Amino acid sequence: MNTPGTALFCARLLRRQLVLAARRPVDIGNPLLFFAMVVALFPLGLGPAPDTLADFAPGILWIVALLSNLLTSDGVFRSDFDDGSLEQLLLSPQPLYLSVLAYVCAHWLVTGLLLALVSPVFALMLNLPATGIVALFFSLLLGTAVLSLVGGIGAALTVGLRRGGMLISLLILPLYMPVLIFGSAAVKAAVSGSPAAPYLAILGAMLSLAVALAPIATAAGLRISVDA
Amino acid sequence: MAEDLSLERGGRQLFTGLSFAVRPQQVILVEGANGAGKTSLIRILAGLSRYGFEGRVARHGPMLYLGHHSAVKALLTPRENLAWHVSGESQYTDDEIEAALSRVGLHGYEDVLSHTLSAGQHRRVNLARLYLSRSPLWLLDEPFTAIDVSGVAELQSLFAAHVKQGGAVVLTSHQALNIDHQVSRLDLSAGVLP
Numbered sequence: 316m317n318t319p320g321t322a323l324f325c326a327r328l329l330r331r332q333l334v335l336a337a338r339r340p341v342d343i344g345n346p347l348l349f350f351a352m353v354v355a356l357f358p359l360g361l362g363p364a365p366d367t368l369a370d371f372a373p374g375i376l377w378i379v380a381l382l383s384n385l386l387t388s389d390g391v392f393r394s395d396f397d398d399g400s401l402e403q404l405l406l407s408p409q410p411l412y413l414s415v416l417a418y419v420c421a422h423w424l425v426t427g428l429l430l431a432l433v434s435p436v437f438a439l440m441l442n443l444p445a446t447g448i449v450a451l452f453f454s455l456l457l458g459t460a461v462l463s464l465v466g467g468i469g470a471a472l473t474v475g476l477r478r479g480g481m482l483i484s485l486l487i488l489p490l491y492m493p494v495l496i497f498g499s500a501a502v503k504a505a506v507s508g509s510p511a512a513p514y515l516a517i518l519g520a521m522l523s524l525a526v527a528l529a530p531i532a533t534a535a536g537l538r539i540s541v542d543a
Numbered sequence: 544m545a546e547d548l549s550l551e552r553g554g555r556q557l558f559t560g561l562s563f564a565v566r567p568q569q570v571i572l573v574e575g576a577n578g579a580g581k582t583s584l585i586r587i588l589a590g591l592s593r594y595g596f597e598g599r600v601a602r603h604g605p606m607l608y609l610g611h612h613s614a615v616k617a618l619l620t621p622r623e624n625l626a627w628h629v630s631g632e633s634q635y636t637d638d639e640i641e642a643a644l645s646r647v648g649l650h651g652y653e654d655v656l657s658h659t660l661s662a663g664q665h666r667r668v669n670l671a672r673l674y675l676s677r678s679p680l681w682l683l684d685e686p687f688t689a690i691d692v693s694g695v696a697e698l699q700s701l702f703a704a705h706v707k708q709g710g711a712v713v714l715t716s717h718q719a720l721n722i723d724h725q726v727s728r729l730d731l732s733a734g735v736l737p
Contacts, residue, residue: 334618334619335616338656397612398612398613400612402612406589408605542592542595
């Protein structure tokens with residue numbers, strides 16, 4: 316009976332969040348369904364010509380992934396704020412930076428990672444050339460992790476507001492833009508036969524920066540939200 | 544320990560010049576009408592409110608804060624709620640958790656999902672943390688809400704046992720405390736500790 320080690324505590328938080336997510340499968344399924352629905356809209360709007368779709372596919376897939384991430388990041392801290400768990404987390408002797416990282420990691424595992432895993436199917440729907448699919452997978456893998464980390468900041472700042480959904484979009488969409496630019500550029504490069512690795516490297520650099528800085532901002536945002 | 548606390552909400556001065564220290568073996572009952580600032584005071588003491596008040600609060604050693612919200616996840620079982628508690632305060636064995644849950648009358652409910660429990664049972668899952676806690680200072684905001692008569696009596700004897708072991712309890716309640724120990728009253732409309 317002693318204070319658990321920080322690593323153990325974070326592993327337990329991660330497990331708690333994953334169990335909570337698994338017991339609400341709707342929350343896991345919704346972003347994927349959203350992704351599928353919106354991707355299915357584009358052939359209707361742009362016309363079903365395979366060549367046109369293939370041209371637009373990298374941009375479409377990345378924008379839809381971004382929006383579906385935006386849809387879920389609102390809820391990262393919501394239920395814990397409502398039931399008082401967040402207060403207890405802030406009073407914990409454990410470093411909030413790492414706790415926040417555990418929350419965001421759980422969010423990424425059930426949204427970004429799943430999205431990256433199923434993205435080849437949607438890429439085929441839009442007739443993305445096979446050479447682009449690998450780049451799409453890896454760019455989404457790295458990029459959605461950045462999106463989850465940045466989305467956590469917005470979620471922390473708006474968790475105390477009744478209708479934070481709109482505000483969170485305004486707050487974090489500008490920060491999503493670099494990820495979108497380099498993510499879709501990686502796929503376009505791969506499609507046109509040039510190497511995607513430089514773009515993936517830049518996404519990796521963004522991820523490193525986000526891992527280092529975003530949890531600090533998120534932790535500060537949570538303290539402000541609980542204080543208010 | 545609190546020094547010279549003043550709080551203003553919505554243009555109204557709730558309390559001013561409030562100074563007191565919480566010592567071991569002390570039970571402090573914070574009293575006052577609805578809106579007198581009891582919850583705000585507890586949150587300031589806990590360190591959850593860090594701005595919007597004047598004065599200084601010094602905390603020594605770990606504390607346990609139980610607020611209005613029960614911090615119980617409906618989609619976790621009572622056992623999981625305690626074992627994976629976000630406060631990260633301590634690590635408990637299965638036996639300790641079972642013992643604590645049966646102390647609050649939830650024996651047999653350890654492994655059912657919490658959303659099937661009543662509001663009072665939710666509160667009891669949260670109160671089980673008192674039986675597990677090793678923190679000397681307890682800050683409790685309305686701990687008796689939604690708890691039945693025998694539960695209140697048991698909590699009060701738990702408070703008495705805790706202060707006899709050198710702990711301290713600061714609580715807000717609209718109920719009279721009937722415990723086997725001296726209770727200091729802090730009336731927020733008066734602003735001084737007699």
